[in-house]
Amino acid sequence: MNLAKIRNLSVVAHVDHGKSTLSDRILELTGAVDARDMREQYLDSMDIERERGITIKAQNVRVGWKGHTIHLIDTPGHVDFGYEVSRSLAACEGVVLLVDAAQGIEAQTLANAYQALENDLEIVAALNKIDLPAADPERYAAEIEKVLGVPASQILRISAKTGSGVPELLDAICERIPPPSGDPSAPLQALIFDSYYDQYRGVVSAVRVVNGILRSGDRVRFMQAGRVHDVEEIGVRTPTNEPVGELGPGEVGYLIAGIKDVGEARSGETVTSAGAPAKAALEGYRDPKPMVFCGLYPIDGDEFSNLREALEKLRLNDASVTYEPETSGALGFGFRCGFLGLLHMEIVRERLEREFNLSLIATAPSVEYLAHLTDGTTVVVHSPSEMPEPQKLESIEEPYLQATILTPSEYTGTLMDLCQSRRGEMVRMEYISPERLELVYRIPLAEVVMDFFDALKSRTKGYASLDYEQSGTDQADLVKIDILLNGVPVDAFSAIVHRSEASAYGRKMTERLRELIPRQMFDVPIQAAIGGRVIARETVKAKRKDVLAKCYGGDITRKRKLLEKQKEGKKRMKNIGRVEVPQEAFIQALRLEE
Amino acid sequence: MAEETPFGVYVHIPFCASRCDYCAFATWTDKAHLVGGYVEACRAAVGRFVTEGRPATSVFFGGGTPSLIGADLLCSILELIPTQPGAEVTVECNPETVDTAKLAAYRAAGVNRLSFGVQSMLPHVLASLGRRHDPESVLKAAAAAGEAGFAGAFNVDLIIGGKAETVSDWARTVEAVLALDPPPVHVSAYSLTVEAGTPLARDRSRHPDPDDQADKYLLADDLLGAAGLRWYEISNWAAPGSECGHNQLYWAGGEYRGIGCAAHSHAVNPDTGVSRRWWNVRTPERYAALVASGGDGEACGESLDASQRRAERLLLALRTSNGVPESSLPGWREDPVLARLVEPASPGRVSLTREGRLLANEVALRLVDPGF
Numbered sequence: 011m012n013l014a015k016i017r018n019l020s021v022v023a024h025v026d027h028g029k030s031t032l033s034d035r036i037l038e039l040t041g042a043v044d045a046r047d048m049r050e051q052y053l054d055s056m057d058i059e060r061e062r063g064i065t066i067k068a069q070n071v072r073v074g075w076k077g078h079t080i081h082l083i084d085t086p087g088h089v090d091f092g093y094e095v096s097r098s099l100a101a102c103e104g105v106v107l108l109v110d111a112a113q114g115i116e117a118q119t120l121a122n123a124y125q126a127l128e129n130d131l132e133i134v135a136a137l138n139k140i141d142l143p144a145a146d147p148e149r150y151a152a153e154i155e156k157v158l159g160v161p162a163s164q165i166l167r168i169s170a171k172t173g174s175g176v177p178e179l180l181d182a183i184c185e186r187i188p189p190p191s192g193d194p195s196a197p198l199q200a201l202i203f204d205s206y207y208d209q210y211r212g213v214v215s216a217v218r219v220v221n222g223i224l225r226s227g228d229r230v231r232f233m234q235a236g237r238v239h240d241v242e243e244i245g246v247r248t249p250t251n252e253p254v255g256e257l258g259p260g261e262v263g264y265l266i267a268g269i270k271d272v273g274e275a276r277s278g279e280t281v282t283s284a285g286a287p288a289k290a291a292l293e294g295y296r297d298p299k300p301m302v303f304c305g306l307y308p309i310d311g312d313e314f315s316n317l318r319e320a321l322e323k324l325r326l327n328d329a330s331v332t333y334e335p336e337t338s339g340a341l342g343f344g345f346r347c348g349f350l351g352l353l354h355m356e357i358v359r360e361r362l363e364r365e366f367n368l369s370l371i372a373t374a375p376s377v378e379y380l381a382h383l384t385d386g387t388t389v390v391v392h393s394p395s396e397m398p399e400p401q402k403l404e405s406i407e408e409p410y411l412q413a414t415i416l417t418p419s420e421y422t423g424t425l426m427d428l429c430q431s432r433r434g435e436m437v438r439m440e441y442i443s444p445e446r447l448e449l450v451y452r453i454p455l456a457e458v459v460m461d462f463f464d465a466l467k468s469r470t471k472g473y474a475s476l477d478y479e480q481s482g483t484d485q486a487d488l489v490k491i492d493i494l495l496n497g498v499p500v501d502a503f504s505a506i507v508h509r510s511e512a513s514a515y516g517r518k519m520t521e522r523l524r525e526l527i528p529r530q531m532f533d534v535p536i537q538a539a540i541g542g543r544v545i546a547r548e549t550v551k552a553k554r555k556d557v558l559a560k561c562y563g564g565d566i567t568r569k570r571k572l573l574e575k576q577k578e579g580k581k582r583m584k585n586i587g588r589v590e591v592p593q594e595a596f597i598q599a600l601r602l603e604e
Numbered sequence: 605m606a607e608e609t610p611f612g613v614y615v616h617i618p619f620c621a622s623r624c625d626y627c628a629f630a631t632w633t634d635k636a637h638l639v640g641g642y643v644e645a646c647r648a649a650v651g652r653f654v655t656e657g658r659p660a661t662s663v664f665f666g667g668g669t670p671s672l673i674g675a676d677l678l679c680s681i682l683e684l685i686p687t688q689p690g691a692e693v694t695v696e697c698n699p700e701t702v703d704t705a706k707l708a709a710y711r712a713a714g715v716n717r718l719s720f721g722v723q724s725m726l727p728h729v730l731a732s733l734g735r736r737h738d739p740e741s742v743l744k745a746a747a748a749a750g751e752a753g754f755a756g757a758f759n760v761d762l763i764i765g766g767k768a769e770t771v772s773d774w775a776r777t778v779e780a781v782l783a784l785d786p787p788p789v790h791v792s793a794y795s796l797t798v799e800a801g802t803p804l805a806r807d808r809s810r811h812p813d814p815d816d817q818a819d820k821y822l823l824a825d826d827l828l829g830a831a832g833l834r835w836y837e838i839s840n841w842a843a844p845g846s847e848c849g850h851n852q853l854y855w856a857g858g859e860y861r862g863i864g865c866a867a868h869s870h871a872v873n874p875d876t877g878v879s880r881r882w883w884n885v886r887t888p889e890r891y892a893a894l895v896a897s898g899g900d901g902e903a904c905g906e907s908l909d910a911s912q913r914r915a916e917r918l919l920l921a922l923r924t925s926n927g928v929p930e931s932s933l934p935g936w937r938e939d940p941v942l943a944r945l946v947e948p949a950s951p952g953r954v955s956l957t958r959e960g961r962l963l964a965n966e967v968a969l970r971l972v973d974p975g976f
Contacts (some may be wrong), residue, residue: 042705080949374948379648531941531966551815553814553963554814554815554818554959554962554963555814555815555817555818555821555962555963556814556962556963556964556965556966557795557838557961557962557963557964557965558797558838558964558965559795559797559839560794560797560839561838561839561854561855561920561923562851562854563854563862563867563868563869563870564866564867564868564883565867566854566868566881566916566920567881567906569919570912570915570916570919573662573919573965573969575710575967576965576969577969580969
């Protein structure tokens with residue numbers, strides 16, 4: 011294929027700014043999909059994606075426009091998948107920056123655009139939804155010029171919904187985005203930038219050939235995984251899968267090689283020829299590491315083995331989820347799971363519930379701490395229960411983020427309060443237009459994991475947006491709080507918090523449990539404690555009255571059934587510190603946390 | 605001998621002048637036009653299912669408000685029910701619906717016990733319970749009962765735990781009831797219970813506080829005991845010999861026949877030991893229609909085998925001063941909970957302590973069937 015006629019690009023846009031609608035329009039305009047086969051968000055295949063209007067797994071498609079071959083390379087639309095975004099961008103020569111003309115650029119889009127600039131990608135900017143009454147393209151074009159240096163005069167005005175301006179956008183793509191370069195005679199180097207598991211075909215990977223030729227039937231080596239596979243099929247998505255004999259430099263397509271586990275075909279993997287391998291892999295491969303952890307438990311204890319199976323299957327499709335069995339006195343048998351971020355956690359849980367028909371309860375999210383012990387060793391801690399005793403601890407390090415917030419300027423004060431209350435330190439503050447500014451904070455991940463995003467949205471009526479990237483670790487004065495029921499810790503409620511927040515957390519949890527734990531035949535102390543020191547206490551007073559007032563003709567049947575039910579319920583109670591607690595009370599307490 | 609086995613007849617009169625907002629019974633305030641037809645249906649049912657059987661050892665007219673319908677109508681049902689000599693015959697009355705003439709008519713027809721729904725002697729507490737009568741009408745009702753020959757033969761029902769009621773309010777109510785002239789020989793004090801679907805259930809702010817009810821219960825036990833009324837079931841106190849025989853029949857797992865809508869019946873098959881409990885349809889119209897077409901008005905029922913019956917009898921006996929066999933609570937002396945809640949009653953039997961009466965469900969959960 012003539013390299014000069016290939017354009018590889020990714021559409022960078024915030025959730026809701028119209029990326030999927032633009033993709034739909036492009037599929038129509040270029041004749042890739044017949045109007046009668048069209049459905050909304052054509053490329054978003056998971057139910058969750060359609061319902062939430064977000065793209066989780068990237069979908070890629072090849073279309074033709076005026077003699078050019080355009081590869082639209084989709085990027086996952088959330089900060090948790092930043093690494094995947096970077097791999098997708100590595101397969102492109104340019105990006106279309108799509109910004110809602112009524113809202114302006116959002117933090118995460120800006121971060122992705124910066125990343126595109128760093129990779130020397132050409133930016134074709136377009137303001138979308140110009141048909142909306144609230145659209146203010148002049149203002150937001152000026153903003154884009156200010157923050158990204160894209161001349162406002164070059165920013166296109168389109169409506170993906172009506173199709174207005176979309177042909178011009180395709181023209182601009184062909185004119186402005188440079189063609190790929192690459193040497194067809196060099197040893198094969200192809201970049202995998204996405205993989206998913208198909209139950210009939212095994213792993214299907216999206217690949218961009220950089221150098222050399224990838225041929226059907228080739229024996230190839232996956233350089234990072236160190237595994238050799240035979241190419242069963244290569245092809246392009248138009249958007250239906252069309253097998254091809256070969257893919258040359260600059261071309262984007264899919265690769266099927268009989269792989270059973272997406273963990274062996276991760277984003278960033280370099281595919282080379284097994285017979286004549288390239289000297290080096292392409293740059294930029296990373297093993298994505300989980301950043302957020304929580305315990306997942308089936309609400310019905312009998313579903314534990316179903317949960318295990320579901321996690322096994324899910325992992326075929328999403329190698330970034332980690333899990334290992336965990337036992338809780340309060341919740342029974344479950345798994346401690348690791349996720350790339352909060353949304354990832356939410357998505358995984360939702361997929362487990364929806365696709366595998368499970369009912370789950372999650373413990374409060376936690377992050378990865380490094381506990382330095384007095385004996386000089388270091389322990390990695392993923393859950394409060396793994397935290398060593400306070401007397402053995404020298405210090406604790408916790409992960410930090412650099413968080414970028416874009417906000418209308420009137421919310422600056424409230425957002426600074428929020429960040430400070432979450433132990434954030436300001437890195438910089440800059441106006442990107444007279445009305446909007448960028449706040450950059452360094453802030454502990456653990457603080458962001460605890461409903462930071464919701465707080466940000468509710469304080470700014472949804473107008474502020476957030477992006478973040480990892481920013482090393484720092485020591486902090488953290489403590490593990492245990493919640494004790496009649497002197498016995500309830501593992502599900504242990505938490506690692508900053509010392510300054512310890513008593514507030516202790517009070518909150520003890521009060522909540524006092525309301526949820528049924529009265530027993532004796533007074534039950536509920537305590538929050540750090541090590542042996544109690545910092546908050548509530549008491550569930552012994553129950554004094556549990557009797558049916560009347561028991562006449564019509565009441566007797568009812569009374570007997572009530573008692574049978576009570577007896578049955580007693581069997582299902584969790585017994586912690588001689589206190590009988592219905593599991594529902596623990597679940598309720600955790601739900602309030604969510 | 606079969607004739608000596610107690611047998612009760614319960615007649616349900618589902619009509620009320622107004623509905624108390626804690627009430628979940630089958631009662632109606634807007635069906636006065638049905639009274640005549642309903643009484644006819646009850647008469648037919650009595651004629652068909654009771655007259656043929658054995659004479660009753662107790663008859664109880666409950667509701668609803670039996671005293672709301674004419675004395676002649678009520679007595680027209682009673683006259684068809686064969687009774688043993690000395691049978692106890694009770695009519696539930698609301699204080700504002702009775703006068704000496706009505707009570708005298710009851711007396712003449714064989715009624716020998718009254719039960720007044722008093723609930724409280726304080727106007728603000730009555731109002732908070734959605735009751736219409738005033739305390740004055742209770743004094744009049746007691747006097748009328750005395751004049752009609754019911755001195756020493758009436759009960760007063762009270763409710764513990766209306767939201768407007770303080771502990772001293774409650775003490776005043778109990779004292780005022782004990783000071784009636786003539787005084788009651790029997791008091792039932794029921795903890796206010798939130799029943800699903802009632803106006804009270806929807807108003808959480810008026811839900812009773814169980815600790816407050818516990819305090820008032822103990823106070824009632826003190827005051828009633830001091831006045832010579834002995835506790836004999838969770839919510840019942842009586843002068844010795846004035847216990848309600850009809851209710852004791854329920855608590856002994858005995859046999860009874862329910863007449864009228866929503867009434868319950870219980871019959872034992874002496875050959876198999878299996879018993880059957882069944883209950884009638886809920887509305888007076890449907891009851892009347894079913895009886896008119898030759899049916900007995902049954903809505904639904906259940907069979908109880910010998911072990912279920914034993915379990916039920918234990919459950920019911922536990923609530924009484926008679927108590928349960930010690931063998932049904934094995935190890936009670938060593939169990940830190942049970943040792944507080946039960947105490948020896950008579951040789952081989954234990955009954956609830958005062959604390960235990962308030963926690964009877966906890967004890968019931970620990971009952972085991974000792975078998976025979």
